Amino acid sequence: MSVRTHGTAPAVTSTTGDPLYDRVAQESARAVIAGYSTSFGWACRLLTEPVRTHVRNVYALVRVADELVDGPAAAADPAQAGKELDALEAQTLDSVTTGHSTNLVVHAFALTARACGIGPDLVTPFFASMRTDLSVTTHDARTLQDYVYGSAEVVGLMCLRVFLAAPDAGGAASYDDLAPGARRLGAAFQKVNFLRDLGADQDLRGRTYLPGTDRLGAARRDELLDDIDADLAAAAVAVAQLPPSSRRAVRAAHDLFAALSRRLRAVPAGRLRAARVRVPNRGKAWILVRACVVGGRT
Secondary structure (H helix, E strand, C coil): CEEECCCCCCEEECCCCCHHHHHHHHHHHHHHHHHHCHHHHHHHCCCCCCHHHHHHHHHHHHHHHHHHHHCHHHHHCHHHHHHHHHHHHHHHHHHHHHCCCCCHHHHHHHHHHHHHCCCHHHHHHHHHHHHHCCCCCECCHHHHHHHHHHHHHHHHHHHHHHHHCCCCCCCCCCHHHHHHHHHHHHHHHHHHHHHHCHHHHHHHCCCECCCCCCCCCHHHHHHHHHHHHHHHHHHHHHHCCCCHHHHHHHHHHHHHHHHHHHHHHHCCHHHCCCCCCCCCHHHHHHHHHHHHHHCCCC
């Protein structure tokens, strides 16, 4: 694999494929990310190449799968959405083996998966969790644990594979050493978003991810946030051991979600369903600056 620059969009290209097709596929992945998540794009700018392109390739596939199960088409016909999700999983697993797909986002993901060692052990549980969204409306502690692993923790592990495949990763800790922290960071991100999206999930999608939140009180809110803060504290240890090419960006993302956790704790529990808690742009800018300074230290 190699990295080449075309305009402003560096592309990770295969050594045996079509560089033009590879570049177009990854520009498609970049467009997906730009269209869906401003906060993610903001943190992603701190990644150096080829890590930035690889991470975009991973998250573009995640966004497409998420849209399949959360979009209006899934609400209108869950069975058809399930068939499309099955087809997307099959395309993804096949492309990881062959290195090619006619689906541009899947092709971009395959380039990254093959370059960085992302295999079916991470792809399959991700799609299993996405499939759960089409059939399970109320989670208990066990099903929630399984869902968070597949929907978030394995995405963290995919990113860890990317981080440790970077050219500057030679002196970094091993995958096995960093994997627990990557999983806990992914879990914290997911659980923060569950609290931020409480109203939309329960009122619009008919889903309750977090047990005990139908009528959320302050005690249950704080219990959930204590769990999130413990995940973030454990993850911070792993973040400090990442290679320089990814450390600042992951530190910024970690600190953004820590700020969201603090803001969620300050909102009366009964109001969390009504509005999505956000960090103002000024706060994001400060987190970015701090990550550039502190995140560069080992």
